[in-house]
Amino acid sequence: MSPEKELEEVIHDDSSSERAMSVSSESTSESDSTTTVTKAELYDKLARQKHENKELRKQIQTLTEQNNTQTHEIHELKKQIIDMQLTLKAADANTRKLHTKIDKLLEQQTKDTTQKPSNLPPSSSSRADNTRKHKHDFSSDDDTPKPKKPDTNKNRTLQTPTPKTSANNATQNATRPQTPSAQTATPPTDKTPQVPPVILRKQDRWMEVQKLLTTQHIRYTKAKLINDGVAIYPCSPQDHRALTRTLTDKGEEYHTFTLSEERTLRVVIRGIPAGITPSEVQLDLEQQGFPGAIVHRMAGRQNRQEMPLVLVQAQADQESILQVTRCCSLVVRVERQRKQQVATQCHRCQRFGHGQSRCTAAPKCVKCGENHSTHECKKTRDTPARCANCAGPHPASYLGCPKYPKSKQTKTPVKTHTPTPTQTAANTQPTPAPTPGTSYADMTKKDTTTNTS
Numbered sequence: 376m377s378p379e380k381e382l383e384e385v386i387h388d389d390s391s392s393e394r395a396m397s398v399s400s401e402s403t404s405e406s407d408s409t410t411t412v413t414k415a416e417l418y419d420k421l422a423r424q425k426h427e428n429k430e431l432r433k434q435i436q437t438l439t440e441q442n443n444t445q446t447h448e449i450h451e452l453k454k455q456i457i458d459m460q461l462t463l464k465a466a467d468a469n470t471r472k473l474h475t476k477i478d479k480l481l482e483q484q485t486k487d488t489t490q491k492p493s494n495l496p497p498s499s500s501s502r503a504d505n506t507r508k509h510k511h512d513f514s515s516d517d518d519t520p521k522p523k524k525p526d527t528n529k530n531r532t533l534q535t536p537t538p539k540t541s542a543n544n545a546t547q548n549a550t551r552p553q554t555p556s557a558q559t560a561t562p563p564t565d566k567t568p569q570v571p572p573v574i575l576r577k578q579d580r581w582m583e584v585q586k587l588l589t590t591q592h593i594r595y596t597k598a599k600l601i602n603d604g605v606a607i608y609p610c611s612p613q614d615h616r617a618l619t620r621t622l623t624d625k626g627e628e629y630h631t632f633t634l635s636e637e638r639t640l641r642v643v644i645r646g647i648p649a650g651i652t653p654s655e656v657q658l659d660l661e662q663q664g665f666p667g668a669i670v671h672r673m674a675g676r677q678n679r680q681e682m683p684l685v686l687v688q689a690q691a692d693q694e695s696i697l698q699v700t701r702c703c704s705l706v707v708r709v710e711r712q713r714k715q716q717v718a719t720q721c722h723r724c725q726r727f728g729h730g731q732s733r734c735t736a737a738p739k740c741v742k743c744g745e746n747h748s749t750h751e752c753k754k755t756r757d758t759p760a761r762c763a764n765c766a767g768p769h770p771a772s773y774l775g776c777p778k779y780p781k782s783k784q785t786k787t788p789v790k791t792h793t794p795t796p797t798q799t800a801a802n803t804q805p806t807p808a809p810t811p812g813t814s815y816a817d818m819t820k821k822d823t824t825t826n827t828s
Contacts, residue, residue: 571632575605630734639688646707649681725763725771739763
């Protein structure tokens with residue numbers, strides 16, 4: 376090949392490579408422009424999303440503040456309601472005291488009017504002077520006249536006249552029944568409700584809790600060591616509430632009991648089928664004028680099968696719920712809840728003597744005894760149970776557990792049927808023993824003569 380042809384080929388190759396480079400540069404610029412546009416859109420979207428998130432955070436913060444404000448207002452209202460209830464109780468106590476004083480005054484006035492004498496006896500001072508004057512004269516001087524005893528019958532001016540004055544009048548008047556005002560003279564003794572104790576479960580935490588009570592100015596009468604921990608006895612219901620609130624805030628384990636003024640009325644409604652839900656029963660009771668009632672479906676202890684009974688927790692002043700005869704368009708019977716024949720057991724810590732609603736102790740499983748709630752237990756039926764109280768091979772609710780309170784066990788009395796007697800009163804006399812030497816005819820003759828007489 377000649378040098379000229381070689382030069383032409385080289386020039387042709389250079390031109391083709393230049394065209395290829397220009398095409399690739401154009402495609403690269405186009406891809407860069409599209410990438411730039413996509414990044415800008417993404418930045419815009421990200422900015423908008425951040426702005427929306429910021430607005431949502433503001434709304435959440437506003438709602439949280441409103442919720443906290445409402446919670447604080449509700450708490451303050453509850454405090455005001457409790458204070459008003461205490462004020463009303465104090466006013467009722469003062470009213471009862473005033474009634475007692477009025478009854479005493481009326482009784483005294485009645486006694487003064489009924490026992491007003493016609494001839495007033497000498498005053499106490501004159502009687503004392505006469506006593507001093509004639510103290511030794513009665514024994515030394517026989518001519519000194521002795522004082523006469525006042526006639527008690529003359530002073531009874533307002534009593535009904537008796538047909539004949541005798542010595543038995545004093546006895547009859549002494550045994551005469553008192554008037555209603557005299558019977559109500561003794562004031563009723565108002566028993567102040569006792570404040571239940573608060574049991575601190577961890578004994579080694581007592582010194583820290585005692586310092587906390589001193590700092591919070593929570594009063595208590597005494598604290599003593601018991602089997603379940605340290606029992607703290609608050610002075611008043613207010614101290615009881617402050618103590619439980621403080622222990623809850625500090626995360627202390629304790630259990631206590633319901634205050635007498637916070638106890639509810641627990642009744643059982645019979646005749647509610649299992650197909651009716653507790654919410655439907657609650658709605659029906661609210662329509663009948665019993666708001667705030669809490670309804671639970673009752674089930675059997677052995678098979679846990681639902682029964683046609685519901686347990687209702689109503690307010691203490693809603694005694695009229697016992698008069699309800701219809702519920703959910705059904706004829707029902709309402710009665711007070713019977714006292715349990717078994718000891719109270721906490722479904723949280725599985726110990727006896729208190730309930731779950733007032734316990735903050737660590738949870739224990741009723742099946743395996745481990746530190747978790749019963750509904751979280753994964754024990755199978757093949758795995759043996761373990762008691763949380765005595766570590767025995769049985770559930771913690773077993774009545775035969777050695778830790779079960781023996782004083783709470785009640786034996787069911789055996790009911791025996793006694794037939795109704797059909798004999799008359801005359802025939803129920805015991806038959807006398809036969810007398811030796813007496814025939815049956817003589818005995819029957821004597822009986823007939825006795826009956827005829």
